[in-house]
Amino acid sequence: MASMTMRVLCVIAACMVVVAPYAEALSCSEVTSKLAPCFNYLKSGGKVPPACCDGVKGLNSAAKTTPDRKTACTCMKSAYKSYNGINADNAAGLPGKCGVNIPYKISLSTDCNKVK
Template identity: 40%
Template sequence: MSKVVLISVMMACMLISSSYGKATLTCEQVTVWLTPCIPYGTLGGSVLPLCCQGVHSLNAAYKNGDDRRLTCHCVQDRAALIPLIDYTRINQIGDLCGSKCPFKVYPSTDCDKVK
């Protein structure tokens, strides 16, 4: 893994999570589950099995819309910190892992409108 990716992961892990209404998830949980997806999101290649495990764990953990909105904000905020992030690849991960994502993440995504 490149130094840029490692530094980005460390920065993402150090951020303080935000609170969203009745969310049962935390941004830290989302970050832990999705960190294995960063290499694919920046470099392409194959999606790591740990990435797909994280995607499945995240989708199983959603309890309400607040969880989905928190996740959207978290992914959006973390992705903005990662140099060379490819949003097209990021949005392919759910399909590649056989798990639907309830929203698409781009810098312009209005996460407050996620249902």
């Protein structure tokens, strides 16, 4: 009985190791949801809402790997194109206003394939 339990636990542990990297991957829906509180600021400027900075900081924390940063970049560019009226200066300055340093500029001209 103990041998069978040990085998089951080993299989479960192996599955967790294999699946964990994929479960942690950043998705566009996560990027969009974290940035949703920022859309009014991105259009109109003014004071950055605390919920927006919380989202920016959370997104920065979630994008730990190069593939995640590339995904975040691509998703932000897609959202940027989808929502009319986003001010380019507001978008580019948002990370700094939230006290976050990201390794690329938030801009439609950013080449997300070069993000590291």
